[in-house]
Amino acid sequence: MxxxxxxxxxxxxxxxxxxxxxxxxxxxxxxxxxxxxxxxxxxxxxxxxxxxxxxxxxxxxxxxxxxxxxxxxxxxxxxxxxxxxxxxxxxxxxxxxxxxxxxxxxxxxxxxxxxxxxxxxxxxxxxxxxxxxxxxxxxxxxxxxxxxxxxxxxxxxxxxxxxxxxxxxxxxxxxxxxxxxxxxxxxxxxxxxxxxxxxxxxxxxxxxxxxxxxxxxxxxxxxxRLVPGGHIRLRFGSAAALDTASRLFAGSAIESSAASGSPTDRSALDEAALALTVPSDGGVGALRTILDRLDAAGLDVDDLSIHTPDLDDVFFALTGRADKKGSES
Incomplete structure (x- = not known):
């Protein structure tokens, strides 16, 4: 101990x-x-x-x-x-x-x-x-x-x-x-x-x-992880894979640069824009669930990154204030 x-x-x-x-x-x-x-x-x-x-x-x-x-x-x-x-x-x-x-x-x-x-x-x-x-x-x-x-x-x-x-x-x-x-x-x-x-x-x-x-x-x-806003970003190699993945995860969103195109012309977008954000607390369990679903659907991911709120978000959410300077008694 x-x-x-x-x-x-x-x-x-x-x-x-x-x-x-x-x-x-x-x-x-x-x-x-x-x-x-x-x-x-x-x-x-x-x-x-x-x-x-x-x-x-x-x-x-x-x-x-x-x-x-x-x-x-x-x-x-x-x-x-x-x-x-x-x-x-x-x-x-x-x-x-x-x-x-x-x-x-x-x-x-x-x-x-x-x-x-x-x-x-x-x-x-x-x-x-x-x-x-x-x-x-x-x-x-x-x-x-x-x-x-x-x-x-x-x-x-x-x-x-x-x-x-x-x-x-x-x-x-x-x-x-x-x-x-x-x-x-x-x-x-x-x-x-x-x-x-x-x-x-x-x-x-x-x-x-x-x-x-x-x-x-x-x-x-x-x-x-206590603060909402965390997500996992997935980038795919094709528009077809992106569309399929977006239907697998409730609440997911295609990044704005990709979402601006229609399903028929997304293939013309730059590869870096083929990204999907999936709400997540960033934990191991959530990540494992996402990967299992992608594997079951036969989808390969070109890149994966985990994004969680920072301590500024935690501070504001828990204290409800933006006062971070000065001294106290």
Whole structure:
């Protein structure tokens, strides 16, 4: 069985009349990435703050690395690292000095601190900038340094709250590679993000939080299948095969470029236009059914592709909002 690094049951939190978390259940397996998606104010950051012992919940239970977040603050804090929405670096210090300060706060000792700082500077490609003031660092460099500071004490669980906000595409991909490397080494990551592509790239599982509740949870592919609009596209070598196939599948549609011709002149159309879209959730069972029907009818397919909704479609369908930017309390 896979060990749960984070186990949340019935978590509740309110601020006066405002309910922020309403009986949230969440399990994160060790050595995986779970992404929390949701509109502004959904409770993502509050969840991270509770799990990192910065905020006390009103009810429910939460265990991080087996430690209770309400009864064992020291145990939780010894196991975790937290990278917040904004870089927590000291701009008056150099990169090396920031890391050394964190190492001392973590009581690593002089020798171990020096070795660990050198290791992290190398890992995060900051060796050349190590002794330069942070005023000379780009946003991506500061964010990498921020994450490196989180890793000084080699935490087994990391909370990343909007880790790539404001970064350019290159810096964002660099951060993704770093996160993948951490997980490959066994680290557990709970990620909150407004970048749906980021969740799709990194997360083994996604939990969609809306109005303080988990409204859906699963792998990225499982969530995409919840939203209508998926289909399988079939391309045939002749108009006759296309017409025959279109009669096999209820709800199928000949692509518009092919549909514009009559049955008698479709053979004159370009081969690439001989395509049929068949509604499908993209699952293995649905694909097998389609192929079995084609085989039984003696129809050969020149090309087959599966099209499923993306996480943008999932986000809008489950939350009913298009607000994907900004911060939350």
């Amino acid at each position: 896979t060990t749960a690094a984070i186990d949340v049951q019935g978590l509740r939190k309110s601020y006066r009349e405002k309910v922020v978390l309403d009986n949230v259940d969440l399990t994160v397996s060790a050595g995986t990435v779970t992404a929390l998606l949701g509109p502004n104010g959904a409770g993502k950051t509050t969840t991270v703050h509770i799990l990192s012992t910065l905020v006390r919940p009103d009810g429910g239970t939460a265990l991080v690395n087996g430690c209770d977040v309400m009864r064992d603050h020291d145990g939780v804090r010894a196991a975790i690292g937290l990278t917040g929405q904004f870089s927590a670096v000291d701009t008056l210090l150099t990169g090396e000095e920031n890391l050394m300060l964190m190492a001392r706060l973590r009581h690593l000792g002089p020798r171990r601190s020096k070795a660990r700082v050198a290791e992290l500077l190398e890992q995060f490609d900051l060796v050349d900038a190590a002794r330069k003031p942070l005023a000379t660092y780009s946003g991506g460099m500061q964010r990498r340094l921020d994450l490196a500071m989180t890793l000084v004490a080699t935490p087994s669980v990391i909370f990343l709250d909007e880790p790539t906000t404001g970064l350019d595409p290159r810096s964002r991909h660099t951060m993704w590679d770093i996160v993948r490397g951490l997980v490959a080494d066994g680290t557990t990551v709970l990620l909150t993000t407004q970048h749906l592509e980021e969740a799709d790239e990194l997360a083994h599982r996604i939990a969609v939080l809306d109005g303080g509740r988990i409204v859906a949870e699963g792998t990225p592919e499982e969530l995409k």
